[in-house]
Amino acid sequence: MSLYVLMKVLESAPSRYDRGIRILTLGAVDGAYDRLTSQVEKGQRVLDIGCGTGALTLRAAGKGAIVKGIDVNSQMLEIAQTRLDEAGLSQNVRFCEMGVAELGCEQTSCYDVVMSGLCFSELSGDELTYTLKEIKRILKPGGLLLIADEVTPKSVLKRVFNRLIRCPLAAITYLITQTTTHAVKDLAEKIEEAGFLIGSVRLNWLEDFIELTARNPGG
Amino acid sequence: MVNSIKYAAVNIIETLLRGFPIPCKTGLVKIGDPDRKSPVFLTCNYHLTVERVKKCLHGIDCYLLVANSRGINVWCASAGGYFTNHSVISILKTSGIEGLVDHRTVVLPQLAATGVEAGVIQEKTGWKVIWGPVYAKDIPAYVKTKFKKTRAMREVRFPTVQRVEMAVMWAFPFSAVAGLITLTFWRELFLPLTGLIWALPLSIFLSFPLYSKRLNQKKKMTGFNKYTVLFDFSPIPLLLWGVFIGFLTLSSILTNTFTWGYIFRWGLISFIIVLLISIDLMGSTPVYKSGLHEDRFLKVVLDEKRCKGAGFCEQVCPRNCYEVDRNRHIATMPGADRCVQCGACIVQCPFDALYFKSPKDEIIPPETIRRFKLNLIGKRLVKVEGK
Secondary structure, eight states, rough: OOOGGGGGHHHTSGGHHHHHHHHTTTTTTHHHHHHTTOOOOOOOOEETTTTTTTTTHHHHHHHTTTEEEEEEEEHHHHHHHHHHHHHOGGGGGEEOOGGGGGGSSTTTTTTTEEEESSSSGGSSSHHHHHHHHHHHHHHEEEEEEEEEEEEOSSHHHHHHHHHHHEEEEHHHHHHHSSSSOOOOOSSSHHHHHHHHHEEEEEEEETSSSEEEEOOOOOO | OHHHHHHHHHHHHHTTTTTTBBBBHHHHHHHESOOTTOOOOEOOOBBHHHHHHHHHTTOEEEEEEEEOOOOOOOOHHHTSSOOOOOHHHHHHHSSGGGGGGGGOEEEOOOOGGGGHHHHHHHHHHOEEEEEHHHHHSGGGHHHHHHHHHGGGGOEEEEEEHHHHHHHHHHHHHHHHHHHHHHHHOOOHHHHHHHHHHHHHHHHHHHHHHHHGGGGGGOOOBBSSSSSSOOOOOOOOHHHHHHHHHHHHHHHHTTOOOOOOHHHHHHHHHHHHHHHHHTTTTTGTTTTOTTTTGGGGGGGEEOOOOTOOOOHHHHHHHHOOOOOTTTTTTEEEEETTGOOOOHHHHHHHHHTTTEEEEOOOOOEEEEEHHHHHHOOOSSSSOOOOOOO
16 A cells, blocks of 8 residues: 555656556455445535546445536546546536635535545645534534545554565655655554544454544534 | 754755755744734745745845745646645635734745746635735845846746756766766776766856856757657757767876776766766756747737736746736737747736737636646647747
8 A cells, every 4th residue: 555655656747647556456446446435325415635547426426316526627527527427427526626725615514425536635724624513514414434544554663664675665755756655653543533423444454454434423 | 053064064965966856844934023013924835945934034024935846946836736726725715824914915936936826725725916026136136125026036047046046956866876876886986977067067057157048948859759759959069069079088198097998988978978968957947948848839819809818927937038018908929939838928818818829829718727737747738839
């Protein structure tokens, strides 16, 4: 999963993004996204934060949900739109070029599900706090929050191991694209602090990739 | 004392690594003792920029917002699509600044005007954007004159200090790689090669004013593919190379070490260095468009029917190309030949009165520039061919 740093290479060429991610993760991200979206039901209103090329959006739309996908990268959104048209799901989905800071425009309690794949790790601490606060507001009481993202391992040993694998990859990625990813620290705790009830947490063996579901208790 | 040593160290190290992005933490920085009326400045999260801006703001009670540009400097990040509306909206909404001041005016660096749309920021956040000076060192004077920008404050320059910075940007990474190779395989070569790698760029950039007028923007040289040219060579770096070879020959004759092999080896090595530095000589300067991008063939055209003489173009043009005729209420472009195709005027014009035109008369409308910038790294959607 440490190969996620190489995602950055792909992001600089959005048209190669999907195929590249699939090869790099040996399909692992597909599994995570499938499991998360299996909880989405027909007719639900869903928001996909940082939808990119629409991996989560398309899965949710395929299950009959009404999805809004937001991302700040207009080129990724173009690809998402093309994929959507090809899948024949356009009637249920709307893409918007919009960042998390604009979540304030969304109505209170209007979504059944808010989901986000590999986006929280791109946010600054302030942005993440703001985003979680806004998600809490726009999610209906009892609504679901679904997250798949890179996290910092809890155990020291795995953290060291993770660093060892990650460093050379991060260096290569940095040389090519001059950016790197930042794994989120204590993501589950932050989500709990924001007032959500954690439903399930699934970590990979290296403890650096999380699949998390949480519920908005309301109030 | 400790602070000035730290500041000097940061400047030296990060000048050596000037070609690489160095991100720092985004967020809100308090300068001095600001109150609810204090001005709010915003900059990118390139570490060197933030340190320099903080130093320039010293003595002014204000807030500084550091927005995400992925560690790239303001101008490059704006033109390349890394310093965008989203960066600015995000920092305004998530940094907590809205709870600290009563006003809603934020001063952005003028060079961000290529990538950030003042109109969109106002519409989405209620914050009014005003374009500050190009250089942070002008901020104290700008604040003193109640945010009035002089003509000089609007213009990019390429003074000696910055020319040295650019030479170092090229020299350091090259010499580091060459140093590693020579220290491993050919120790005798280490010192002379390192010296050469530093001396050639320094002389090319320091002598820049001598030949800058002869650099030809429109010239299409050896094609790399149809959209880029490989080298934007002017004869001057070659001339400097010739001088170096002359010096080499003369010194070897004088020290009685002359052989053709010696001249050939050093001639070849130095030629490669000159070539590498000249790949994007014009792009390393703020006063020319990079020779590697087809954007240099574009011309900014003014639609006089749409222009209302509001003067946004005049406020954001870093080359002072514009002058607004206040009587006729229309912009004029007396300095059009100085244009570096940054696109800031096109992006900011609220009446869409400006657009790019290619030599083949294709029109690139404002919405395309606003959406895709001059996208340096991603897929280039604006394709223009030279004549």
